[in-house]
Amino acid sequence: MKEFAKKYHDLLTGEYGGINLTRITTFEEFYQKQIVDSIIPLEVSKVFKKTLENNKVVVDVGFGGGFPILPLAYLYPDKKFIGFEARGKKAKVVQEIADKLGLKNVKCYHQRIETVNIDIPIMMTFKAVGTIEKFVPMIKYREDMTVFFYKGPSFYELEELEPTEKKWKVVEELFYDLEGTDGRTLIGLKNKTVPRGTLKKEIKNLVNLSQLI
Numbered sequence: 001m002k003e004f005a006k007k008y009h010d011l012l013t014g015e016y017g018g019i020n021l022t023r024i025t026t027f028e029e030f031y032q033k034q035i036v037d038s039i040i041p042l043e044v045s046k047v048f049k050k051t052l053e054n055n056k057v058v059v060d061v062g063f064g065g066g067f068p069i070l071p072l073a074y075l076y077p078d079k080k081f082i083g084f085e086a087r088g089k090k091a092k093v094v095q096e097i098a099d100k101l102g103l104k105n106v107k108c109y110h111q112r113i114e115t116v117n118i119d120i121p122i123m124m125t126f127k128a129v130g131t132i133e134k135f136v137p138m139i140k141y142r143e144d145m146t147v148f149f150y151k152g153p154s155f156y157e158l159e160e161l162e163p164t165e166k167k168w169k170v171v172e173e174l175f176y177d178l179e180g181t182d183g184r185t186l187i188g189l190k191n192k193t194v195p196r197g198t199l200k201k202e203i204k205n206l207v208n209l210s211q212l213i
């Protein structure tokens with residue numbers, strides 16, 4: 001992992017140094033706060049690991065500078081990783097970085113999550129991308145899916161899970177330590193039922209995930 005992280009850090013500080021993709025300081029801080037932060041749920045959460053291993057496709061929403069999509073894709077070369085990012089520049093550059101890191105299982109799209117129809121079973125991740133209450137209702141699905149939110153230490157002071165629990169079952173709720181931080185919270189949600197019928201085409205630019213794999 002360190003060798004992969006070193007190459008990633010070199011690209012972010014070298015060739016892509018002019019683009020403010022992510023807050024980068026030293027390699028050690030980058031490693032701990034971006035790379036380890038992205039993959040630590042695999043170590044601390046059996047539910048997270050099992051869900052990833054049971055799905056063929058992982059969708060990461062709002063990956064910014066490539067987190068957690070690229071470190072997870074490096075660890076699971078046989079899974080497909082699809083990223084959606086609202087900022088076009090980030091989507092383009094992170095795809096280039098994935099290619100340069102030799103990750104053949106990554107596709108990054110300039111697309112907002114609210115314009116994607118999840119029509120195949122997947123696992124989804126959000127790391128540092130707004131509140132659960134705001135983002136969960138945006139997800140359009142016609143298949144089973146489990147979504148994980150990487151959250152900070154003050155999750156319960158800032159957010160509530162209750163409004164989401166009507167349609168989503170909480171499958172993971174875990175607080176854990178991460179060196180150099182005040183800790184992290186991981187929240188996992190699984191949809192309780194899958195709506196029938198096709199989605200109305202009234203949503204502008206709506207695309208089926210299966211067409212983007």
Ligand SMILES: C[S@@+](CC[C@H](N)C(=O)[O-])C[C@H]1O[C@@H](n2cnc3c(N)ncnc32)[C@H](O)[C@@H]1O
Pocket residue numbers: 022061062063064065066067068084085086087090111112113114126127128129
């Ligand atoms: C704070 S950054 C987090 C980046 C990365 N996940 C990380 O942990 O370093 C949030 C990102 O979410 C993206 N974003 C916000 N709303 C979005 C949406 N509706 N669909 C896709 N991406 C979105 C933003 O453009 C931004 O790059």
